[in-house]
Amino acid sequence: MRGRPLRFTPRRDAGLYGYERALEHAGFSPVAGVDEAGRGACAGPLVVGAVILPSGRRGRIEGLTDSKLLTPARREELYAEIVERAVAWSAVVIPCHDVDRLGVHRCNVTGMRRALAALERRPAYVLSDGFAVPGLDVPGLAVIKGDRVAACVAAASIVAKVTRDRLMIDLHERYPRYGFDVHKGYVTRDHSAALARYGPCPEHRFSFVNVGRAVRNNGGEAMGDAGYGPVGEVPGEGRTEGARA
Numbered sequence: 001m002r003g004r005p006l007r008f009t010p011r012r013d014a015g016l017y018g019y020e021r022a023l024e025h026a027g028f029s030p031v032a033g034v035d036e037a038g039r040g041a042c043a044g045p046l047v048v049g050a051v052i053l054p055s056g057r058r059g060r061i062e063g064l065t066d067s068k069l070l071t072p073a074r075r076e077e078l079y080a081e082i083v084e085r086a087v088a089w090s091a092v093v094i095p096c097h098d099v100d101r102l103g104v105h106r107c108n109v110t111g112m113r114r115a116l117a118a119l120e121r122r123p124a125y126v127l128s129d130g131f132a133v134p135g136l137d138v139p140g141l142a143v144i145k146g147d148r149v150a151a152c153v154a155a156a157s158i159v160a161k162v163t164r165d166r167l168m169i170d171l172h173e174r175y176p177r178y179g180f181d182v183h184k185g186y187v188t189r190d191h192s193a194a195l196a197r198y199g200p201c202p203e204h205r206f207s208f209v210n211v212g213r214a215v216r217n218n219g220g221e222a223m224g225d226a227g228y229g230p231v232g233e234v235p236g237e238g239r240t241e242g243a244r245a
Contacts, residue, residue: 016149016150017059017151019141019149020055020059027124028124028125029055029124030123030124031052031123031125031126031152032051032116032123032152033129033153033154034048034049034115034116034128034153035048035147036049036111036112036160037049037157037160037163037164037165038185039104040187041205042186042187042204042208042210043178043185043200043201043203043204043205044096044164044171044180044184044203045094045164046104046164047161047163047167048091048092048094048108048111048112049090049092049115049155049157049161049163050089050090050115050118050156050159051088051152051155051156052089052119052121053086053152054085054086058085059151061078061151063078064151064154064155064158065147065148066145066147066148066154066157067147067160067161067162068147075158075161075165076162078158079162082155082159083159088119089155090116090118090119091159091160092111092115093164093167094107094110096205099207100206100207103207109134112128113133113135113136116133116136124138125138126139127140127141127152127153128140128142128146128153129142129143129156129157130142130145168180168181168185169181171185174203175201175203178194178201179191179194187210195211195214196214198218199215
């Protein structure tokens with residue numbers, strides 16, 4: 001769809017749906033939001049979510065905001081509402097060894113392209129959180145703090161966060177010493193203490209400085225290599241999931 005060029009940028013006080021309304025007025029519909037979860041974690045996968053919300057009242061989801069500002073219980077509630085109402089949604093899981101091999105930013109951009117390509121409906125415009133996604137065949141805009149000012153980006157952040165949190169809880173069952181169910185692979189005091197004591201497991205990101213230090217301090221072994229716990233794939237590793245309402 002060839003839309004009219006935007007003549008203005010929505011004001012911050014235009015509300016969470018201001019970007020979508022402006023784009024729809026300019027002829028760009030539907031609009032997809034895309035965001036990631038796990039970029040700063042030193043263990044576990046990177047997950048990218050993409051969401052197209054319906055226009056009108058059906059697309060208005062009360063309490064929608066940046067996933068990091070929500071409690072786990074409220075995220076789960078909103079996740080269920082998003083996937084039930086969405087025109088289309090997807091979640092892409094990128095395993096830790098790809099993050100080590102390719103780097104976080106490259107995996108992030110690639111994951112965003114994959115998540116958008118997996119949508120069952122092609123968007124006319126893409127809003128991304130923080131940085132542009134090059135190589136798309138539709139126009140897009142990088143929005144600073146997009147998960148707090150654009151509804152579709154906030155929805156994508158919740159899809160990505162809930163998907164990743166569930167995977168980290170599954171990984172906790174394999175590697176309970178690290179507390180993945182609590183900190184979800186991010187660098188906390190307890191996580192750092194477990195790394196120092198036990199060394200990393202195969203689901204840690206070995207390209208991260210703190211994980212590399214733990215390898216050196218523990219004789220160059222990962223937990224799985226040392227015979228504790230299975231060395232396997234992240235549950236859902238490399239998968240893409242999604243649906244259209």
